[in-house]
Amino acid sequence: MHEDEWGESSGAPPAEDAGQQEELSPHQSSGEQEIEASLRPRKLADFVGQPRVREQLKLVLHGALGRGEQPDHVLFAGPPGLGKTSLAMILASELSASIRVTSGPALERPGDLAAMLSNLTAGDVLFIDEIHRMARPAEEMLYLAMEDYRVDVVVGKGPGATSIPLDIAPFTLVGATTRSGSLTGPLRDRFGFTANMEFYEPSELGEVIRRSAGILGVRLREDGAHEIARRCRGTPRIANRLLRRVRDYAEVRSDGTVTVEVARAALEVYDVDELGLDRLDRAVLGALARSFNGGPVGISTLAVAVGEEQSTIEEVCEPYLVRAGMLARTPRGRVATAAAWQHLGLVPPANAFGVGTAPPEEAEPTLFEE
Template sequence: MSDAFPGNADRDAPHDPAAPEDESELAVEGALRPGSLAEFVGQQKVRGQLQLLLDAARIQQRPPDHILLSGPPGLGKTTLAMIVAYESGRPLRLSSGPAIQHAGDLAALLSSLVPGEVLFIDEIHRMARSAEEMLYLAMEDFRIDIMVGKGAGATSIPLDLAPFTLVGATTRSGLLPNPLRDRFGFTAHLEYYEPDELERVIARSANMLGVEVPPAARDEIARRSRGTPRIANRLLRRVRDYVIVHGDQSTTSSTSTRGAAGGRAATESDVHAALDLYDVDAIGLDRLDRAVLDAVVRRFRGGPVGLSTLAVTVGEEAETIESVVEPYLVRIGFLGRTPRGRIATPEAYAHLRVPQPGEAAIFDDL
């Protein structure tokens, strides 16, 4: 839901051919965010746990415990942080791990918080180590130690902080040091969404965008959204744009086929045409995904192939391949990671309609 639920874009975010390109697009994403746990679609277990935590804090009239949200990009971590602040009746401060590269950066941020404020740090695993160590004491005792001077004359001055709630978000929880992870009172892992949950996200967003999307079209968008609400909402907006540009209102005067904005409703054919235009195939693979898969299957005969060789072959950075492309291909069973390199699975051959080595070509007649 980070599109209904957009999170902060960074190098760990999934490659998305329909990604926002300007501030107006980001503003639309923000408008689609659910404002409360009741409006938040999916993540039922996490929602119930958060509701209990917030209700207990409200009854005891104290700030909620610190919260760590982990999981792949685009599932709603930023939105849940905003909901925590809203349902607690507290102000919200937004920051990110890459922006906190020195202990002084964190000290300035923490010392400016008002009592009860919710501090959200996105990609918290990318904070500087010195800042992480300062955060230990701040989370536990609401205090930090400021070092004044250098060398033998250096002095530590304690600074009391206003009680606050830290909400940390990470796509790589394994990179967090144990002392930091242990100081969170509640840790939640967000899972990929099921197709029916994505359809509910799309239906809600379509209503807010003023476009009618029948069930068949919603199902098609959901199947291409990689289990991620952020991507579902972006693909929905591309379908909306296609309908606005190519819609023929003169042939769709029936109210049953007209969208809320006055144009015709998006059909399944519109979804196919719009997403094919953006190189998003039937299971959500985009141009870069297919380039990687095609290189492993065709050029390296199924692998194994090393990451750096693969990156050079497709013209991308190795880090992009490893953190952006591979996770989804591995998750759907198209790519395997071995000590010798990446290998393609039989499912990958079938998707590309390429016979496996030693197999007869049987795809021509399909």
């Protein structure tokens, strides 16, 4: 890994939003991390999907380079796994700049941020993953740094406290968030460019899978790539994860070639169904249909019913289930649609959402309403 691509303090690329690669774990071996890092595109031209964001980002970068200026601060927003971290790394590479990597939860005190900012050199890129989870005091320090390239360090406490202004080198802040609505207005407004990432189409995921198969040395037939792509929930990270698991199945129980038959058999072993739903997705829909008669039911009650954290249901399951038309969010809670009942092999009731009725927003309160 070269310093001009990843920066001296970046180490292995972070995994929160790796885009076109599987999430990294602290328990993974260095070999696994190197394999996963190799799947990350290094140039904007190599990045698959997100054509609108790529074109906008290209204009931002080339315009700034042409003027000899520091590019505006950039915010990438969207669900996990769509390529936010990959684009941050690519941005630094396109600028031939070092990148310093941290995350919102790691910046608990203003001093943590001040130490990182003071170590930047001119032109560096500072990447803050999950930036909406920064502590408020650190966030307020970031405002002045983004606008004036300066921070005020407070020394001492009480009446004797002294504020010392500290100039920092011009830099570009790249933030990534899975919950843009959680960002405060003052922070959001200080980004010169905001890119909203979208889910991928199956054809784009097929391109991601073929590219990754070439890097990993997987023998992949076109029908096998298509079968994996249509079960990836529109997310490149999941596409690469499933490709690696199908590769394992093909090498152990077949001749090593990923065909449509091998892909189907492998994904059945790993509990990924025809629509890309996994065990947790089906558990959520099953609880809604069987335990709560389709809803509406509050999210915390639903989380208890399936034995998962509320945040997991909201951030992992709901985006895809809503997009697939199997779950509706109403003011009174979550509702299973007629498509969800049918996917579970159940007969939807006459009043199921999607069978000629509107969401049950005006009905009398139920026991499970929040």
